Amino acid sequence: MLRLEGVSHSYDGRAVLRDVTLDLAEHRIGVIGANGSGKSTLARTLNGLVVPDVGTVSLGEWNTRRHARRVRRRVGFVFSDASHQIIMPTVAEDVEIGLRSLRLGAEETARRVDRILERFGLDSHRDHPGHLLSGGQKQLLALASVLVTEPEVLVCDEPTTLLDLRNTRMVHRTLERLDQQVVLFTHDLDLLTGFDRVLVIDDGRVVFDGAPGEAVPFYVDRMERADREEADR
Structure with a gap:
């Protein structure tokens, strides 16, 4: 289980996280908040x-300050712009590169690459340059990798930000079917339907923690009140 204890962090003296303590145990967790x-820092x-200035982030017995490599092997990360994760000449090579540090051997590596490309519908693109894929296919490649x-x-940090509706739904369906625990940071509130838990972040703090049916209205109301206050100034 991911656990954050007293996590605070600043950039150039500006606090962006303030004493965040969380146990993240549910299968599907959403995180929402204004720009x-x-x-994103969380x-x-x-x-x-x-690595936070203060506090610890841990997965089981390992924490990110002392065991970063072990944690990263167990906690995968998908960026909002899949192009930032596509670095190899072809789709298959881009998937394969993540396995090199695991030293699985050529046969097991090839088996895993073939299986994941087929699972994500990318097997017919295996020898194509990843940067020439459609936006949705790029995001699927990032997930596969x-x-x-x-x-x-x-x-997943805003994985549908650059996608149209069709590709957003494609990524949503993909995330729904995963066996892995998913922690989704998003502005797309519709993606949170069916999630187990949603956190609302504001000014570096968790200001609400509950079911989607309660968290989303809380967030919308908070944003509307902020807009009204801004308009009255």
């Missing part, structure tokens, strides 16, 4: 892309 609320603490390593947890 600048601290969501997402990046979960697998050690950001992470999931081929078989992490326990998948953290």
Whole structure:
């Protein structure tokens, strides 16, 4: 289970996370909040892309400060722009590169690559350049490249931001079917239907923690009140 204890972090003296303590045990967890609320920094603490100034982020017995490599093997991360994760000449090579550190051997590596490409409908594109795929296919490639390593947890930071409705639904269906625990950071409130738990982040703090049917209205009302206050100034 992912656990955050007293996590705080600042950039250039500006606090972006403030004393966040969470146990993330549910299968599907959503995180919502306005731009600048601290969501992306929180997402990046979960697998050690950001190590907090204060507090600890841990998965079981390992924490991101002392055991970053072990945590990252178990907590996969998908960025909002899949192009940032596509680095190899072809689709198959992009999936395969994540397995190199696991030293599985050529036969097992090839088996995993073939299986994940077929699972995500990318097998017919295996020898194509990844950067020439459609937006939805790129995001599926990013997911495949992470999931081929078989992490326990998948953290997704705004994975549908650059996608049209059709591809957003494709990614949503993919996330719904995963066996892994999913922690989804999103502005798309419709994606949270059926989730077990939703956190609302504001000014670096968790200001609401509950079911989607309660968290989403709380967030919408908070944003509407902020808009009214801004208009009255």
